[in-house]
Amino acid sequence: MKIDFSKIITDLSGKPIRKDAETDTCLSHVCTEALLSIYQGDEQLPRDEKLKRGKLAEKIYGQSILDVTVAEVAMLQTLIGKAYGPLIVTKTEPMLEGEDGDS
Numbered sequence: 001m002k003i004d005f006s007k008i009i010t011d012l013s014g015k016p017i018r019k020d021a022e023t024d025t026c027l028s029h030v031c032t033e034a035l036l037s038i039y040q041g042d043e044q045l046p047r048d049e050k051l052k053r054g055k056l057a058e059k060i061y062g063q064s065i066l067d068v069t070v071a072e073v074a075m076l077q078t079l080i081g082k083a084y085g086p087l088i089v090t091k092t093e094p095m096l097e098g099e100d101g102d103s
Contacts, residue, residue: 001073001098005031006064009091027095030088032057034079053079073097 005028008016016024035057038045056072068076073096080092 001070002065002067003027003073003096003098004065005060007095009088012087027092028060028063030080030084030092031076032061034076034083035060037079037083039079039082 005026007027009025009027009030011017019025019029035053053075056068056075060066060068076096077093080096081089084092
């Protein structure tokens, strides 16, 4: 499925969430950060799983529209749920499902 990873993540009022003073946070930022983070319980994560996450992060980083598999989307949803709070999860879910995501 095609996902637009350049979509900007907005706050509850619809304003872009800032990554830093000059950059709006986009779906690519959120996904790569979630993929590259280590979570409690991941200390013993198999090498193959780490490689899978790292390669997907490289594939997504800085991209706009990209074709990803259903399994990759499921992994992103799971890891974003571990890495971020309810607002980011709520805002990224429709984007990862191929919906508008501007709600």
